[in-house]
Amino acid sequence: MLAVVDGPDTADYTDAADYVAHTATLRGVVRQRLVSRALIGHLPPAPARLLDIGGGNGVQALEFARRGYDVTVCEPDPRMLAETRRGLADAPESVRRRVELVRGDGRDAVDLVGTGWDATFCHGVIMFVPEPAPLLHVLVELTRPGGIISVVGKNGPALALRAGLQGRWGDTTALLGEPRSAGAARSAGAAGAAGAAGAAGPGWQPAVQMPPGDDPANVAAILTAAGTRSLAWYGIRTFTDHLGGMPPGPDVDAVVDAEWAAGARDPYRGIARLIHHVHRRTG
Ligand SMILES: C[S@@+](CC[C@H](N)C(=O)[O-])C[C@H]1O[C@@H](n2cnc3c(N)ncnc32)[C@H](O)[C@@H]1O
Structure with a gap:
């Protein structure tokens, strides 16, 4: 259910067990600790009603339920919901009763869970829909005016970094692309100046067309046009993305602190693997 076509990029997971x-x-x-840390700075105080679209195995739902929030997870994959139930089973009753699980597609969420949420999360989901706009519009509709919308997506323009740091040079070159012809470069430059993605810079043609959901500028523009304003954006995994399945070590807190410091500032956040957008609904 999770499979995406990544071309020379590597997929992180293919199914629920893999994601767990x-x-x-x-x-x-x-990833999870940076997302929580950013949100803590933007969410209204608990108790408030949070909705997690594509909540996966429930990591953020559990984190915020432990912090006193009421969290509803809307998730289409029954195996992911089962994983969330497994995590909830180990949590105290006071946490368990704050989490509700609803099976369904995020694009149908208005009918499934209603509107007026204090915050709506959608983390790592837009890469699984062919076109991000319908889902992003629903996130805004679900959220009350003044509420928070939190979206994590791939950082399409910087995908070559992982391959390069792993020494996969053929993949790296393919992800970086090839020089454009002079005419194509001129028109791409004009598009970039008008605020379009400019993924590989005006002089470079990516070998694989960037999916619209992997373009952070596009995601932010769709959210803004739908009636939100950006409060902040963060990079996730600047220094650790190439480390494969390495488990966390005793220095994990120091790693998270370093990633947090980099993810909140230029130029580091611009080359992170994922981009975390935090918007407020204005109307
Ligand atoms: C990579 S996991 C992320 C899970 C969780 N949000 C997190 O950040 O840990 C992607 C999740 O999106 C879900 N998903 C895929 N397409 C979806 C859709 N159209 N609506 C809602 N969820 C979807 C998948 O079932 C999966 O649980």
Whole structure:
């Protein structure tokens, strides 16, 4: 269910079991802890009603339920919901009763769970839909005016970094692309100046067309046009993305602190593997 076509890029996981294993790696831990840390700075105080679209195995749901929030997970994959139930079973009753699980596609969530949420999360989901706009529009509709919308997607323009740091030079070159012809470069430059993606720079043609959901500029523009304003954006995994399945070590807190410091500032956040957008609904 999770499979995406990545061309020369490597996929992190292919199914629910694979994703559960990934969340236990250093890369998974860094991702989840950075997302929570960013959100803590933007969410209204608990108790508030949070909705997690594509909540997967429930890592964020459990984290915020432990912090006193009421969290509803809307997730289409029954195996992911089963993993969330497994995690909840080990949690205290006070946490368990704050989490509700709903099976369904995020694009149908208005009918499934209603609107007016204080915050809506959608982390690592837009890479699994062919076109991000319908899902992003639904996230805004689900959220009350003034509420928070939190979206994590791939950083399409920087995907070559993992391959390069892993020494996969053929993949790296393919992901970086080839020089454009002079005419194509001129028109791409004009598009870039108008605010379009500019994925590989005006002079370079990526070997694989960047999916629209992997373009952070496109994601931010769709959210803004739908009636939100950006509060902040963060890079996730600047220093650790190439480390494969390495487990977290005793220095995990120091790693997370370093990643947090890099992910909140230029130029480091611009080359991170994932981009975390935090928006507020304005209307
Ligand atoms: C990579 S996992 C991320 C899980 C979780 N959000 C996290 O950050 O740990 C992607 C999740 O998106 C779910 N998903 C895929 N397509 C979806 C859709 N159209 N609506 C809602 N969830 C979807 C998958 O079933 C999977 O659980």
